[in-house]
Amino acid sequence: MVKMSLDPVQVMSGQVTELKVAPSSNGDSRGSWEEKEEFDQDHLGLTAKPKPPKPENAVTIAVSSRVLFRTEREQKVFEQKGVEEYLRYQIEHENEPFAPGPAFPFVKALEAVNSRLRELYPQSEELFDIVLVTYNHAHVGIRLINTINHHNLFIERFCMTGGSSPIGYLKAWHTNLYLSADADKVREALAEGIAAATMFMPEKLTEVSQSQLRVAFDGDAVLFSDESERIFKAHGLDKFFEHERENEDTLLDHGPLKGFLEALGKLQKKFYAKGHRLDCPIRTFLVTARSAASSGIRALKTLRAWGLEIDEALFLAGAPKGPMLEKIRPHIYFDDQMFHVEGAAEMGTIAAHVPYGIAQKHNAKQNTGVRK
Amino acid sequence: MVSTVQNTDVKQKESDHAVVVAVASRAVFEPEAQGGDNVYAEGVAFPLLQALQKVNERLLEENSAESLLFDIVLITTDSQQQQQSSHLISSTKHYGLEVSRFCFSTEEDFIESLLQNNVQLFLSTDRNEVSQTSQKGVLSALLDEYTTSCPSEQLRVLFCGDAVIRPDTNPTPASRQAAQSFSAQLGKMRQRFGMSDSPLSIVLMTSCGGRDSCGGALRTLRSLGISVDEAYCLAGSPRGPILSVLRPHFVLSDCFSGLED
Numbered sequence: 097m098v099k100m101s102l103d104p105v106q107v108m109s110g111q112v113t114e115l116k117v118a119p120s121s122n123g124d125s126r127g128s129w130e131e132k133e134e135f136d137q138d139h140l141g142l143t144a145k146p147k148p149p150k151p152e153n154a155v156t157i158a159v160s161s162r163v164l165f166r167t168e169r170e171q172k173v174f175e176q177k178g179v180e181e182y183l184r185y186q187i188e189h190e191n192e193p194f195a196p197g198p199a200f201p202f203v204k205a206l207e208a209v210n211s212r213l214r215e216l217y218p219q220s221e222e223l224f225d226i227v228l229v230t231y232n233h234a235h236v237g238i239r240l241i242n243t244i245n246h247h248n249l250f251i252e253r254f255c256m257t258g259g260s261s262p263i264g265y266l267k268a269w270h271t272n273l274y275l276s277a278d279a280d281k282v283r284e285a286l287a288e289g290i291a292a293a294t295m296f297m298p299e300k301l302t303e304v305s306q307s308q309l310r311v312a313f314d315g316d317a318v319l320f321s322d323e324s325e326r327i328f329k330a331h332g333l334d335k336f337f338e339h340e341r342e343n344e345d346t347l348l349d350h351g352p353l354k355g356f357l358e359a360l361g362k363l364q365k366k367f368y369a370k371g372h373r374l375d376c377p378i379r380t381f382l383v384t385a386r387s388a389a390s391s392g393i394r395a396l397k398t399l400r401a402w403g404l405e406i407d408e409a410l411f412l413a414g415a416p417k418g419p420m421l422e423k424i425r426p427h428i429y430f431d432d433q434m435f436h437v438e439g440a441a442e443m444g445t446i447a448a449h450v451p452y453g454i455a456q457k458h459n460a461k462q463n464t465g466v467r468k
Numbered sequence: 469m470v471s472t473v474q475n476t477d478v479k480q481k482e483s484d485h486a487v488v489v490a491v492a493s494r495a496v497f498e499p500e501a502q503g504g505d506n507v508y509a510e511g512v513a514f515p516l517l518q519a520l521q522k523v524n525e526r527l528l529e530e531n532s533a534e535s536l537l538f539d540i541v542l543i544t545t546d547s548q549q550q551q552q553s554s555h556l557i558s559s560t561k562h563y564g565l566e567v568s569r570f571c572f573s574t575e576e577d578f579i580e581s582l583l584q585n586n587v588q589l590f591l592s593t594d595r596n597e598v599s600q601t602s603q604k605g606v607l608s609a610l611l612d613e614y615t616t617s618c619p620s621e622q623l624r625v626l627f628c629g630d631a632v633i634r635p636d637t638n639p640t641p642a643s644r645q646a647a648q649s650f651s652a653q654l655g656k657m658r659q660r661f662g663m664s665d666s667p668l669s670i671v672l673m674t675s676c677g678g679r680d681s682c683g684g685a686l687r688t689l690r691s692l693g694i695s696v697d698e699a700y701c702l703a704g705s706p707r708g709p710i711l712s713v714l715r716p717h718f719v720l721s722d723c724f725s726g727l728e729d
């Protein structure tokens with residue numbers, strides 16, 4: 097197979113934006129901005145960086161500064177001394193880059209996939225687009241940009257809202273997944289139909305792959321709705337099994353992260369089309385407490401009916417997820433229950449909490465024997 | 469011929485320190501649609517005027533002797549409106565707008581009236597007017613139908629950080645100077661307030677360039693004494709959706725032309 101070289105000029109010539117010279121006056125109206133085409137300075141070949149894709153074509157991942165980088169020290173300043181002191185501190189330390197945070201390996205893996213996609217499809221805009229969305233003040237802007245440069249991340253788009261809600265901007269950017277440290281913002285995003293999860297820094301970090309993006313999902317209340325969990329919580333395990341058996345051929349309703357799995361699947365198919373099924377740089381996992389012989393069947397049938405392939409489905413039948421995740425080593429694992437998120441983090445897996453569904457009404461540290 | 473009428477309901481600002489903002493009366497009132505009692509209906513720039521007043525109100529709360537305030541002037545070039553100047557004045561008083569004076573001039577000499585009144589920013593819905601004044605070195609910005617949906621409690625000023633290339637008009641050194649001096653005063657005003665709950669928000673947006681382009685713009689503004697509240701780097705993504713969330717009252721772009729790469 098011939099590998100195409102990443103010649104920047106070639107890459108950009110396939111993405112010509114027309115220079116439409118609009119006869120506008122010096123004072124530009126915002127309304128007319130939508131119609132005018134821009135002269136893209138990058139197109140002059142002034143930079144060797146590839147051009148970011150159009151948001152509607154890309155799989156847009158929005159990350160907040162607190163999950164992309166480690167900002168605990170600064171957070172403390174904010175909490176203890178207030179916003180003025182916090183901003184002063186940030187400006188003082190402007191030339192000190194932040195250390196990588198929990199979303200960092202995930203973002204690096206997304207970039208690795210992008211490189212492979214660009215090799216195979218140099219004209220395509222079906223790529224991951226990583227956007228920094230933070231409600232930080234623009235005073236922190238220069239430090240964040242310096243940090244992105246330091247770590248050589250490919251993040252060209254950001255919004256720093258200076259305190260107001262970022263949700264409107266998430267929608268404007270067709271965001272496919274939003275990762276934040278703030279559970280309230282994540283809940284807000286979920287309410288608006290945007291896949292979102294809260295990330296936490298694990299105490300220890302197990303090494304993850306540099307070349308293959310590995311994403312793991314819980315089933316109920318993440319990929320699927322929480323309907324079955326509701327049965328379990330209300331009526332217990334036996335009732336749950338009975339319900340699942342009776343409804344085996346009824347599709348489960350979709351959960352908040354179904355769309356994101358779908359987006360990953362679309363990109364996977366692009367690799368398969370070029371003969372890269374075995375060494376596909378994206379791999380997906382289902383890690384569920386359902387059991388293979390019974391309740392898991394409904395889950396698989398649902399996925400199949402949705403036309404979604406998942407590479408590996410692990411049915412734990414109630415066994416703890418931590419050890420399994422430790423073996424899988426995903427860049428991110430999505431679960432609706434804090435109990436599992438914490439369990440995963442204890443073993444070094446980067447886990448993200450999806451605050452959705454019935455499980456949110458229960459205490460995370462609830463003591464149980466068999467958990468669904 | 470230019471004539472100026474003072475609004476006796478409003479305390480006049482100190483001319484040395486105030487920031488004079490001239491707004492076309494056509495943008496503030498709808499002359500066609502009259503309410504009762506010869507009072508005009510609100511125009512698209514109404515929230516803008518309210519926001520400017522809010523800033524003044526808060527500035528005076530911080531310091532009752534503050535002289536760095538917005539000094540709002542209404543400019544009328546329309547001969548029809550001039551004949552109804554009393555309606556204009558009574559409408560202004562009716563709504564309690566903090567307009568210091570009214571300028572009436574012909575289309576030929578309205579630029580002169582701007583210069584006479586030491587106008588530092590001219591706002592209008594008329595594209596031609598804005599273009600002409602700009603070329604004469606008066607900082608100008610175009611208002612449009614979006615202005616009407618902007619907040620009235622907070623003035624939101626958008627700095628466009630990368631040069632949008634306009635074919636005919638290259639900003640003159642005079643207009644760049646005007647832009648920088650207005651912006652510097654805006655920066656000073658912003659400093660009077662804390663980080664949160666400010667009645668003035670300074671927003672930066674770069675449309676085409678990547679993060680370094682935005683970083684450069686942040687540094688440029690900082691060197692002019694302007695600290696930015698919000699920053700958006702679009703790197704080529706469409707502006708419309710972002711702008712409709714941002715809702716700036718007006719856009720300034722002349723600060724950066726020439727300074728940009």
